[in-house]
Amino acid sequence: MRTAHSVETVRAAERALMAELPEGALMQRAAAGLAAACADLLPRVYGARVVLLVGSGDNGGDALYAGARLARRGAGVTAVLLAPERTHEGGLRALRSAGAQAVPVDGAAPVVARADLVMDGIVGIGGKGGLRPDAARLVSLVRESGALVVAVDLPSGVEADTGEVLGDAVRADATVTFGTYKPGLLIDPALTYAGAVRLVDIGLSLPPAPDLEALQYADVAALLPEPGASSDKYRRGVVGIAAGSATYPGAAVLAVAGALRGGAGAVRYVGPAADEVLARFPEVLVHAGPPSAAGRVQAWVVGPGIGDDAARVADVLAQDVPVLVDADGLRLADPSVLRGRTAPTVLTPHAGEAAALLGVSRESVESGRLSAVRRLAAEFSATVLLKGSTTLVAPAGGGPVRVNPTGSAWLATAGSGDVLSGLCGALLSAGLGGVDAASVGAYLHGLAGRRAASGAPASASDVAGALPAVWRDVRG
Template sequence: MLRAHTVEQVRRAEQAAMAALPDGALMQRAAAGLATAVVDLLGGAYGRRVLLLVGAGDNGGDALWAGARLAARGARVEALLLSEHAHDGGLAALRAAGGWATRALDELGDPEVVLDGIVGIGGRPGLRPDAVAALERFAAVPVVAVDVPSGVDVDTGELDGPHVRANLTVTFGTHKVAHLVDPAAAASGSLHLVDIGLDLPDTAVEALQPDDVRALLPRPGPDAQKYTRGVVGVRAGSATYPGAALLAVAGAGSGLVGMVRYVGPDAVADRVRTAHPEVVGEGRVQAWVVGPGGGDDAADMLAAARADDVPLVVDADALRHVDGPLPGAVLTPHAGELAAMLEVAREEVEARPLEHVRAAAQRWGCVVLLKGHHTLVADPAGRVRVTTTGVPWLATAGAGDVLAGLVGALLAAGLDPFDAASVGSWVHGAAATEAAGGGPLTASRVAVQLPRLVRETLAAPRSRSLR
C-alpha cells in the first residue's frame, strides 16, 4: 500500500530518527537520493548544468548538499539563494565542491535542470515574488521538486497562489498527501521516493498497489456456482440514453460475478440482451447499480433498488434523488454532480476535492467515489484511497457507466463498499491505460479490457509494494 502522511506525522518520524542517528545523517541520505535521481534524469553528471533554487529551510539544505555531490562529479552547479539564511553546511559543501552561489538572478547561466528547494513541507501555499521571477525566467527548463513542489498545501493538496509545476518530485521517507490529491498532485509530475529510514504510523490517505488489488479481487472457489459468486442487478438506461445501460451492464459483466440481471425499459432491455445474451431479468441480487442514463425514471429506479435492502452503487441521474443517509452504498459523482449534491460551486469541489469528498461521505453515511484525474474514495470515518491508475483519455462519455457496473459487481461478489469502490476504480483506470495504448479510447474499449486486466493482475508475480 502506498501511504501518504501529513506534515506532523513526518516531522515526528524525522525527530525520532534524528535522535538515533549522527547529526545530519537524514539530510545526507536525502541529498544522496536526490543527486542520484537528477543524474538519472540527465543521463549523467559530468558537464551538465544544474541550477538550485534555495530557500531557508531544510529543502534548501537538501538541494545544496545534492548540488555539492553533483559538482563533485563534474556538473556545473549554480545556486540562487532566495533567503538571507541558506543552510550553512550545505552552502559550504557546494562551494568546496566547485559550485557557485549568488543572490542575483541576472548572474545565472542557462541550466539543463532546475532543483526546487524553495519551500519545505512546512511552507504555506503560494510563493514570494523573487521565487516566481526565478521560475518564470527558467520556465522552459525541467524542474525537479525537492520533497514537494514549493507553494502547494502539503496536507490537503490545495493550491492558493503561485506554485512550482515539477516534472519530477523526489520525496523522502514517505509520500505526502499533496503528491496524491489534486490539484497539487498534477503539479508534482512523476514521483520518486527515497527511503531515508523513517518509522511511520498508519495514515488516513493511501493508494492501492497491484499487490493490494490482487489480494482483494474475488476468485471463485473450487465449489463455486453462479449464485454463490454473486448476482448484481443493473437499473439503468432510458429511451434517451440506452447506451448507458449497455455500458453499465458491460462493466458489471466483466466476469467477477456469476450473474448479471437487468431491469429497465423493454426497448432498452432488448438491446441489452442482444449485446449481452448472458444477462437475465429481474430477481434476487446481492447488489444494485442504479442511475446511469436513467433520466426521469432515476427516482423510481433508486426507490425500487433501496427496497431490496442490499448494497447500492448510485450513479449519474440517481444521485439527484439521494435525500438522506445511505449506509452500505457507494455514490459515484464527478465534481459537478457532487457540487450539486453539496450545494456549492463546482470550482469549490475541484479546488478542495479532499475536503468535499470527506464531507459527502460523512453527510450521507456511506462511501463516496469522486471521479477525477486522481479519483478519491472516502468512507464516513475519513479514510481515503486515491486512484493513481488511468490516463487523460479516460475522460470520455460512458466511462463512468462502466465504472459503476464494475463497482457493483465487486459489491455483489462480497467486497465491502470501501474496497469495492477503490478496487473498481484502480482496475478501471488500469484497464483504460492498457486499452488506450497511448492514444484515444472509448468506454466500450475499457469494458472489453476489464477481464484481461483482471487476469493479468491475478497472474502477475508478487511485487514489492511502494511506501
C-alpha cells in the first residue's frame, strides 16, 4: 500500500532521525537520491546543462548538494539563487567546490534558456500560498524553455497537506520526494503538477497510521470476495437496488449491471424500471415495492435515477443493513436520518453534490477535495466516496483517507457513476466494510474504465462489461 504523511508528521520524523545522525547526513541522503533520479532522466549526465532554482530553505540545500554531485559527474550546473543572503551555506560551498556556478535571479534568463534539466528547489513542504512574484517570473522562463523539470520533494507552490494550488506553482515532469509521499502528491489539483513521482527512502521512522493511503493490486486482491465450496447465492451476498424511474430507467439497468459484475450472489431490484431491467438481466429478482417488502438483502443501493421518489429513499434508509446512497438519493435523504443510522452508510457524491451537501461552492470542493471529503464524512457519520479526477474515500470515524490511483478521463460519461454504485453495493453485500467496499469498487471501476476505453470513447455499459476481466487481472 502506498502511504502519505502530513508535514507535521514528516518534520517530527526528520528531527528524530537527525538527532541520531551526524550533522548534514540526512540532507546528503536526500541529495544522493535526488541526483540519482535526475541522472536517470537525462540521456547522459556528462555535458548535460542543469539549472537549479534555489530558495532559502533546506529544499534549496537538497538541490545544491544534488547539483554538486551532478557537477562532479561532468554536468554543467548553474544555481539560480532567489535569496542569495539566505542560501544554504554548506550546499553552496559544495556546489562551488564541484566547479559549478551560481547566479542571481536577474542573470537567470540565458542559463534557463539553454537548460536540459531544471531542478525546482524554490520552496519545500512548508510553503504556503503559491509562488511569490519573483519566483513565478522565474518559473515562467522555465516553462518557455521546454526543459525537463524535476521538483525537489514536491512542486513549489502546491500545498503539501491538502493538494490545493492557491496561486502560481511549478509544473514538474517528475517529482523526487523523500521519506514518504506527501498527501498533495496524490490528490488533484496538485497531482497534475507533480508529474511522475519517485520516492527516495531516507530512513524515516513513521507512525503506522498515515494521513492518506492508496491501495495497490495486492491490497485489492486480498480484499476481493471469493466464493468457497459451501457458498450459495445468499452467502455470496444479496444486494438490493432501489434506482431508476420512468424518466431514467437506464440508471437502474446500469446500477444492476455494476452489482452483477461486482460479484453479488443475487440482485433484488425495486422500482418502476423492472421491465427494462429484466429485458437486460433476466436473473434479477424484481419487486414492485416498497423496498422493505422485497425480501432479505445484505446491503442496499439507493438513489441513481430515482427522481423525486423520497419515499423509496426513506424506506431503504430505515433498514438495518449497509446502504449506499448516490445521485438523487443524496438530494432526497433526510440528513438527520443519515446521521442517526447504526448500520454502515456510504455516500458517493461528485463535486456538485458534495457542494450542495456542505452548502459551499463546487469550486471550493474541487480545489480542496481532501478537506471536503473529511468534512462530509464527519458531518454525516458516513463513509464518503468523493468522485472526480482524484476519487477519495474518507471513513466515518476519521483516520486515513484513501485515494484511488486508477481511472481514466473517459470515465466522465453518463451512467458511469451508476455502475460504480452497483459495484460498491455488491461488495458491501459480500461483507466488506464501507471503506473497503468503496475503495475496492473505485479501484476496479477505474481499471475497467481504462480497459473499456483503451484511448477511445466508452459507454457506461462498456465499463460494466469490462469488470470481470479486470477482476481476473487483479486476482491473477
